[in-house]
Amino acid sequence: xxxxxxxxxxxxxxxxxxxxxxxxxxxxxxxxxxxxxxxxxxxxxxxxxxxxxxxxxxxxxxxxxxxxxxxxxxxxxxxxxxxxxxxxxxxxxxxxxxxxxxxxxxxxxxxxxxxxxxxxxxxxxxxxxxxxx
Numbered sequence: 602x603x604x605x606x607x608x609x610x611x612x613x614x615x616x617x618x619x620x621x622x623x624x625x626x627x628x629x630x631x632x633x634x635x636x637x638x639x640x641x642x643x644x645x646x647x648x649x650x651x652x653x654x655x656x657x658x659x660x661x662x663x664x665x666x667x668x669x670x671x672x673x674x675x676x677x678x679x680x681x682x683x684x685x686x687x688x689x690x691x692x693x694x695x696x697x698x699x700x701x702x703x704x705x706x707x708x709x710x711x712x713x714x715x716x717x718x719x720x721x722x723x724x725x726x727x728x729x730x731x732x733x734x
Contacts, residue, residue: 603705603708603709603712604709606705607702607705607706607708607709610698610701610702610704610705610706611702613698613701613702614695614698614699614701614702617691617694617695617698618695620691620695621688621691621692621695624684624687624688624691625688627684628681628684628685628688631677631680631681631684632681634677635674635677635678635681638670638673638674638677639674641670642667642670642671642674645663645666645667645670646667648663649663
């Protein structure tokens with residue numbers, strides 16, 4: 602029974618670790634996308650600063666694009682914040698699962714050691730056959 606609990610705790614711990622890794626990967630992807638948006642914004646700003654002749658023609662388009670990029674960046678920031686909070690909660694659950702798994706492993710190890718000790722004591726205390734030659 603203790604071994605079954607230990608195995609369940611290990612599976613739970615593995616699940617939490619996998620979920621935590623997936624969430625970290627999602628956040629990393631969102632941060633990469635955030636950096637891409639920042640680069641696109643900078644590129645649009647630079648195009649406004651550089652093309653004095655064409656500035657009048659493309660200003661509304663560039664401004665619209667900058668507004669769109671700003672909105673996307675805001676949504677991304679909110680999503681990153683939400684996922685970061687979720688990751689913190691998941692990390693706390695992972696730590697709890699680690700403690701539970703470690704506790705069951707220690708209990709299992711103690712039970713095995715106690716069983717071995719009882720076997721040794723039993724072998725020592727058993728009466729020896731007094732077979733005479």
